Amino acid sequence: DVKVTQSSRYLVKRTGEKVFLECVQDMDHENMFWYRQDPGLGLRLIYFSYDVKMKEKGDIPEGYSVSREKKERFSLILESASTNQTSMYLCASSPRPEGGGNTIYFGEGSWLTVV
Amino acid sequence: AQSVAQPEDQVNVAEGNPLTVKCTYSVSGNPYLFWYVQYPNRGLQFLLKYITGDNLVKGSYGFEAEFNKSQTSFHLKKPSALVSDSALYFCAVRDMQHSGYALNFGKGTSLLVTP
Numbered sequence: 001d002v003k004v005t006q007s008s009r010y011l012v013k014r015t016g017e018k019v020f021l022e023c024v025q026d027m028d029h030e031n032m033f034w035y036r037q038d039p040g041l042g043l044r045l046i047y048f049s050y051d052v053k054m055k056e057k058g059d060i061p062e063g064y065s066v067s068r069e070k071k072e073r074f075s076l077i078l079e080s081a082s083t084n085q086t087s088m089y090l091c092a093s094s095p096r097p098e099g100g101g102n103t104i105y106f107g108e109g110s111w112l113t114v115v
Numbered sequence: 116a117q118s119v120a121q122p123e124d125q126v127n128v129a130e131g132n133p134l135t136v137k138c139t140y141s142v143s144g145n146p147y148l149f150w151y152v153q154y155p156n157r158g159l160q161f162l163l164k165y166i167t168g169d170n171l172v173k174g175s176y177g178f179e180a181e182f183n184k185s186q187t188s189f190h191l192k193k194p195s196a197l198v199s200d201s202a203l204y205f206c207a208v209r210d211m212q213h214s215g216y217a218l219n220f221g222k223g224t225s226l227l228v229t230p
Contacts (some may be wrong), residue, residue: 042223
């Protein structure tokens with residue numbers, strides 16, 4: 001089975017702190033994604049990466065950055081956390097898409113509260 | 116834009132009755148459609164997908180979905196609901212217009228199955 005592991009399930013951070021959310025996948029997938037989930041808004045794409053050191057902005061990249069130094073690891077960085085970044089963050093991965101049919105697999109999520 | 120809509124925030128059904136969770140899509144070209152389920156405080160689990168071929172797609176846990184091109188719909192169905200099916204359900208479409216082919220999600224439908 002595909003396993004996408006988010007190392008921190010629950011975090012509480014202070015406003016202005018730099019926050020790192022880590023994600024590791026064990027299936028040698030090329031593509032990795034970060035989404036945030038908010039009630040009534042569904043999932044929104046923050047960033048994705050289609051190869052090591054390659055990244056592209058999603059729909060809501062403001063206030064976030066990402067790092068992908070190794071194929072299996074994709075980190076989401078909040079440069080200066082703010083209360084409106086309190087949310088559930090979901091990491092996902094998939095093989096390089098060939099015709100769009102490949103399944104995207106999700107981790108268990110990281111609940112971030114910024115106080 | 117590649118998008119999906121889930122017109123119902125919540126669906127209530129009695130255990131043993133058939134259930135339907137609705138999804139409509141708007142895409143240019145052929146759609147790649149997915150259903151995911153989310154249990155409380157968990158990540159998203161893949162249920163099924165439509166790529167091409169038969170309009171009736173069978174997935175995990177007894178769920179199936181019917182692709183209807185004329186109505187641009189991809190409704191999730193199950194012949195006999197279980198209390199354990201109570202969860203949040205997301206419909207998604209593959210975004211074929213941007214590299215990485217991320218998923219664009221609906222806002223989710225909460226399914227409540229009562230004993």
